[in-house]
Amino acid sequence: MADWTxxxxxxxxxxxxxxxxxxxxxxxxxxxxxxxxxxxxEPCQYFRxxxxxx
Amino acid sequence: xxxxxxxxxxxxxxxxSVELTEACLQRIExxxxxxxxxxxxxxxxxxxxxxxxxxxxxxxxxxxPLHGIPIAHKDLLCTLNVRTTSGSRIFTDYVPDFDATSVDxxxxxxxxxxxxxxxxxxxxxxxxxxxxxxxIRNPYDPERIPGGSSGGSxxxxxxxxxxxxxxxxxxGSIRVPAHYCGLAGFKPTYGLVSKYGALPLAFSLxxxxxxxxxxxxxxxxxxxxxxxxxxxxxxVQRDAGPYAVNTDAVQETLRQVRxxxxxxxYFENIDTDVKRVILLAAQSVETAxxxxxxxxxxxxxxxxxxxNVTFGVEAAAVHEPYIRKRRSDYGADVASVIDIGRAIxxxxxxxxxxxxxxxxxxxxxxxxxxxxxxxxxxxIAAPHIGQTTVGIGGQMEDVRIASTRxxxxxxxxGFPAAAIHVGYxxxxxxxxxxxxxxxxxxxxxxQIAHAFETALALEKRPCPAVV
Numbered sequence: 114m115a116d117w118t119x120x121x122x123x124x125x126x127x128x129x130x131x132x133x134x135x136x137x138x139x140x141x142x143x144x145x146x147x148x149x150x151x152x153x154x155e156p157c158q159y160f161r162x163x164x165x166x167x
Numbered sequence: 168x169x170x171x172x173x174x175x176x177x178x179x180x181x182x183x184s185v186e187l188t189e190a191c192l193q194r195i196e197x198x199x200x201x202x203x204x205x206x207x208x209x210x211x212x213x214x215x216x217x218x219x220x221x222x223x224x225x226x227x228x229x230x231x232p233l234h235g236i237p238i239a240h241k242d243l244l245c246t247l248n249v250r251t252t253s254g255s256r257i258f259t260d261y262v263p264d265f266d267a268t269s270v271d272x273x274x275x276x277x278x279x280x281x282x283x284x285x286x287x288x289x290x291x292x293x294x295x296x297x298x299x300x301x302x303i304r305n306p307y308d309p310e311r312i313p314g315g316s317s318g319g320s321x322x323x324x325x326x327x328x329x330x331x332x333x334x335x336x337x338x339g340s341i342r343v344p345a346h347y348c349g350l351a352g353f354k355p356t357y358g359l360v361s362k363y364g365a366l367p368l369a370f371s372l373x374x375x376x377x378x379x380x381x382x383x384x385x386x387x388x389x390x391x392x393x394x395x396x397x398x399x400x401x402x403v404q405r406d407a408g409p410y411a412v413n414t415d416a417v418q419e420t421l422r423q424v425r426x427x428x429x430x431x432x433y434f435e436n437i438d439t440d441v442k443r444v445i446l447l448a449a450q451s452v453e454t455a456x457x458x459x460x461x462x463x464x465x466x467x468x469x470x471x472x473x474x475n476v477t478f479g480v481e482a483a484a485v486h487e488p489y490i491r492k493r494r495s496d497y498g499a500d501v502a503s504v505i506d507i508g509r510a511i512x513x514x515x516x517x518x519x520x521x522x523x524x525x526x527x528x529x530x531x532x533x534x535x536x537x538x539x540x541x542x543x544x545x546x547i548a549a550p551h552i553g554q555t556t557v558g559i560g561g562q563m564e565d566v567r568i569a570s571t572r573x574x575x576x577x578x579x580x581g582f583p584a585a586a587i588h589v590g591y592x593x594x595x596x597x598x599x600x601x602x603x604x605x606x607x608x609x610x611x612x613x614q615i616a617h618a619f620e621t622a623l624a625l626e627k628r629p630c631p632a633v634v
Binding site: 117118120121124126127128129131132135136139140142143146147149150151154 | 468469472473475476479503506507509510511512515518519521522524525526
């Protein structure tokens, strides 16, 4: 995953030091947690094609 | 006065809804200039609804325990022809042409609407120190925050300006003000109560629920609020109610219940006075017959990360159209939170949702070992207005992060959580606990929370602001 703070700044989102630290902590944490993901699992669980009511 | 007491008095013809409503309106007039709980007071509408409620009762039409009970709504729930601001400048002049489902359901149950209560701007924070509408003040010490984001609702109920109020909870916004203001509150299982007509903060974390004097009252409110709503696809079809507690089954509930006290995380880094009050309460309830077991819970920091990523991205999605064009209309703290969300990559959000499913399975299995988990709500009692950091165990911590780190993870799980008032610090500030239950075990969790509250038999101190 790209560096979050660099990517944000490239998109014109100005971050102060506190925001940068929070983002870095979140990035580190979510990267570590990725080990728990079952990569066979379909992530799009929230999308369903609605059936027409009969 | 609680809903249960008022409801009994109404049926015994000891009081009528008009009298209850007038008493609340008088108290609003007396206290609101000092505490700033209400954004809008709908006095004429309340009087008309109360008169109708009395007429119906006289003619034999009884809508149930909320019939004729004066309540308030958080000002992010849309109300027909009544301004709904979400505590923001963005929606300052928004007057909806419909009622939110929760407002409608409570009206159908006979509740009387007194008005709309203030909140942290866009419900995006815990201080209720609102840059556009002023600070909402804690009735136990007006120089302190009431918590948030449902701060106005909590203050209204704590002071008797309303007998109950609605709140919303995206990362603790019902439980945190319940803790800081000495109230009961309930965050239901996600999908139990419709969010239709609630101005959103984070779609998959937002919950609507009650703030009340007692858990018995929260259960009465949930009975009216819960149920499938075709207008909100996140609501579930199943009916897990009724939720009203059985007041005759307190001893039986205590004998059967198994409450887990976490050995890790929740009681680490918390203020010693807050911890002492909570452990004393647990001890009293154990003496009354409940079984407590110690255990290590699955790492809550994992949940907090998932909640933070989900919250940031969803809040950014809600505010994207406004934050670009009307940045100056946002308070600095809210704009800062939204900017963090805008910076989170899309892939991280998807991974967070995958992790969320996994963590839900882990916590669900963990809750098979006990009926519920008892935790503090906040590691501190109410901080001062404007205070940005707090010292806990010799370390300084951001007040906003400290106030939510023990509660926000539960929103990522979607599990139910009850807030119960359990005592006071030596400085006289209220302390609450959180009971986390099994998904869709809301009725059982409310019964346990009621038994806990009854066994504790806490004598409530009047708020100094009221005396």
